[in-house]
Amino acid sequence: MPLIELENIRFAYSPEEQPVLRGLSMSVEAGACVALRGDNGAGKTTLFRILNGLSFPQSGRYLFDDTEITHGLLKKQREAKRFHQRMGYLFQNPDVMLFNATVRDEIGFGPRQLGLPAAEAEARIRDCMALFELELLADKAPYHLSGGQKKQVAFAAVLALNPEVLILDEPLAGLDRKTRERLLALLAELRAAGKTLLIATHDDALCQSLNAQILTLEDGQIRE
Ligand SMILES: Nc1ncnc2c1ncn2[C@@H]1O[C@H](COP(=O)(O)OP(=O)(O)OP(=O)(O)O)[C@@H](O)[C@H]1O
Ligand SMILES: [Mg+2]
Numbered sequence: 447m448p449l450i451e452l453e454n455i456r457f458a459y460s461p462e463e464q465p466v467l468r469g470l471s472m473s474v475e476a477g478a479c480v481a482l483r484g485d486n487g488a489g490k491t492t493l494f495r496i497l498n499g500l501s502f503p504q505s506g507r508y509l510f511d512d513t514e515i516t517h518g519l520l521k522k523q524r525e526a527k528r529f530h531q532r533m534g535y536l537f538q539n540p541d542v543m544l545f546n547a548t549v550r551d552e553i554g555f556g557p558r559q560l561g562l563p564a565a566e567a568e569a570r571i572r573d574c575m576a577l578f579e580l581e582l583l584a585d586k587a588p589y590h591l592s593g594g595q596k597k598q599v600a601f602a603a604v605l606a607l608n609p610e611v612l613i614l615d616e617p618l619a620g621l622d623r624k625t626r627e628r629l630l631a632l633l634a635e636l637r638a639a640g641k642t643l644l645i646a647t648h649d650d651a652l653c654q655s656l657n658a659q660i661l662t663l664e665d666g667q668i669r670e
Contacts, residue, residue: 578599618652
């Protein structure tokens with residue numbers, strides 16, 4: 447049974463407009479590494495919003511681990527928490543994600559929300575800051591960081607929740623070469639650790655280095 451299953455999804459931002467997703471179906475097995483390709487405006491980010499329960503299709507079904515993900519389900523706080531704990535989402539634009547006063551608080555927000563014991567939360571914050579070499583930025587306001595720094599803080603904050611699925615929207619865009627190499631290695635480690643990865647990207651080298659299964663979003667549907 448696939449971990450993620452979309453059946454005949456139709457989604458429009460408004461009733462007057464042509465739907466962005468038009469009968470889209472796809473399935474993703476647990477532990478798979480999928481690269482989602484597609485032109486600018488094809489609907490990759492829109493699809494990721496649906497997968498994360500931030501938008502809901504007008505028709506079609508979305509099953510996550512055999513449970514249909516609906517607006518009604520995610521209105522229940524316990525169900526929503528369980529779902530979001532399993533699925534981490536790195537937004538294409540990290541500005542949308544960052545709202546804490548310092549980098550340390552930003553990365554610690556998730557572990558604290560999970561109610562982890564203080565020592566474990568601290569260890570996770572430390573580990574995730576180290577992964578991205580963010581120690582020197584720990585007391586800075588995320589708001590004042592550079593674009594590439596923000597992206598790394600947002601990524602660290604996602605990993606601090608230790609989700610089993612990672613949905614990454616252009617994770618390497620705009621990063622310098624050293625950071626890019628570091629993140630490529632990290633993504634390979636996450637893949638080897640059995641995480642399910644879905645990555646929207648225009649980056650051929652990224653797809654190759656992860657040996658990702660490539661899906662293309664075109665005309666509102668997935669083409670293999
Ligand atoms: N909030 C919104 N309201 C109305 N239309 C939107 C909204 N967000 C996206 N769209 C439209 O939906 C379509 C798909 O956009 P989306 O952001 O999903 O594309 P994308 O494949 O992620 O593109 P890119 O490669 O540029 O990131 C575009 O035509 C866009 O104009
Ligand atoms: Mg996008």
